[in-house]
Amino acid sequence: MAQVSLRRTRPADLEFVTELERHPENQDYIGQWSDAQHREAIGATTSREHWIIERDGRKAGYLIAYDGRPRSRSIYVKRILVADKEQGTGKAALTRYRTLQAWFAAVSLLECRLATGRTHQIRVHLSAKGNPVVGDPVYLRRVPAAARAVPEDIRRILLDFPRQALHATRLGFAHPRTGQKLEFTTPPPADMAVLLAALTRCAE
Numbered sequence: 001m002a003q004v005s006l007r008r009t010r011p012a013d014l015e016f017v018t019e020l021e022r023h024p025e026n027q028d029y030i031g032q033w034s035d036a037q038h039r040e041a042i043g044a045t046t047s048r049e050h051w052i053i054e055r056d057g058r059k060a061g062y063l064i065a066y067d068g069r070p071r072s073r074s075i076y077v078k079r080i081l082v083a084d085k086e087q088g089t090g091k092a093a094l095t096r097y098r099t100l101q102a103w104f105a106a107v108s109l110l111e112c113r114l115a116t117g118r119t120h121q122i123r124v125h126l127s128a129k130g131n132p133v134v135g136d137p138v139y140l141r142r143v144p145a146a147a148r149a150v151p152e153d154i155r156r157i158l159l160d161f162p163r164q165a166l167h168a169t170r171l172g173f174a175h176p177r178t179g180q181k182l183e184f185t186t187p188p189p190a191d192m193a194v195l196l197a198a199l200t201r202c203a204e
Helices: 011-021 035-042 121-128 145-149 152-159 190-203
Strands: 004-008 048-055 058-067 074-084 087-103 107-114 170-174 181-185
Touching: 004 121, 011 035, 011 048, 011 058, 035 048, 058 121, 087 121, 087 190, 107 121, 152 190
Parallel strands: none
Antiparallel strands: 004 048, 048 058, 058 074, 074 087, 087 107, 170 181
């Protein structure tokens, strides 16, 4: 299974980025950026972030992310372009989220609403913001610096969580025949409930 990771783009990556973006297979999907626009994004330290996607240690694509409107608590990914057999497609992706609960200023329970449905969308967006999903075997590359604020016993519980701490609380869709809007909800599974209870108990 391929190992996929993200790292901040460096100036030396510009040739790879522009070559991939200007591939004939991509020009119908995305608007082109000038080298100067890419350099500005690569050097940005505030709301605009430029990332390289690596597959098994080799450059495989890039991602450009923006914060949403001020205080909107959303992440807007301007474009994700991934090479596949020397071709790629660029697709915008939008995740809206709000914080339901937070512990130690380092761990949060989020409600995410997807405006688009890209592969690994929640995991990629949160990792790109420096807040990877607990238990993510791909995008949790290193322990975030904020984890130092978490007591050692609960930190160990978080790091040992055996899977991605993601749960689809609500699913909705229109019935394909009747058009009736259907919606289903379900509480967090037992292992996540135990994890949330441990965080709350330790923070008291």
